[in-house]
Amino acid sequence: GENVEQHPSTLSVQEGDSAVIKCTYSDSASNYFPWYKQELGKRPQLIIDIRSNVGEKKDQRIAVTLNKTAKHFSLHITETQPEDSAVYFCAASLDTGTASKLTFGTGTRLQVTL
């Protein structure tokens, strides 16, 4: 089955700096790569996703890049703000148009300091 590795496990940046979180996946058939944000004590929520037919996707201060050859994808957050502090999870799956059987990474705890 799919295996997703995520690094780093913790990341501390100063407000205004950029943050990068990296993930690798094992199954070359995977074609859907979402990122979820989980604030302390809250439910995970989708912040951005990318499909294998696209190399990069941006949404305001966040962007995701995908390298299918190397089987890795990354989350980039620019101009970080205190409200970006949370745990971020990457995930991968083979999206066949039915159930989203995602395999999640182990998470990155991002701390944005003032």
Place this chain on the structure above:
Amino acid sequence: NAGVTQTPKFRILKIGQSMTLQCAQDMNHNYMYWYRQDPGMGLKLIYYSVGAGITDKGEVPNGYNVSRSTTEDFPLRLELAAPSQTSVYFCASSYPGGFGTGELFFGEGSRLTVL
């Protein structure tokens, strides 16, 4: 819409006891899931369902059972609780068929402790 609703939010069980975690969604989603989240381990899929009457195992199904008698409800049953089942459990749902967004909508979670 309330979205995905889970009950209870917290529960302490003794080893060997059984219980059911309830999950309901009002978004008319065909697909529903149960995940468990252990510290530092991400989310692991326990069971999922693609529609009423259809369930299938995920990555970590041992010790659990599910049923899906209606589109709205997807309860998770723990039989003979063990300390290894101490975790936070999340129910989720996603859009119906076709090549949809795949986004998972999570409930607020249920924190279970087995002592």
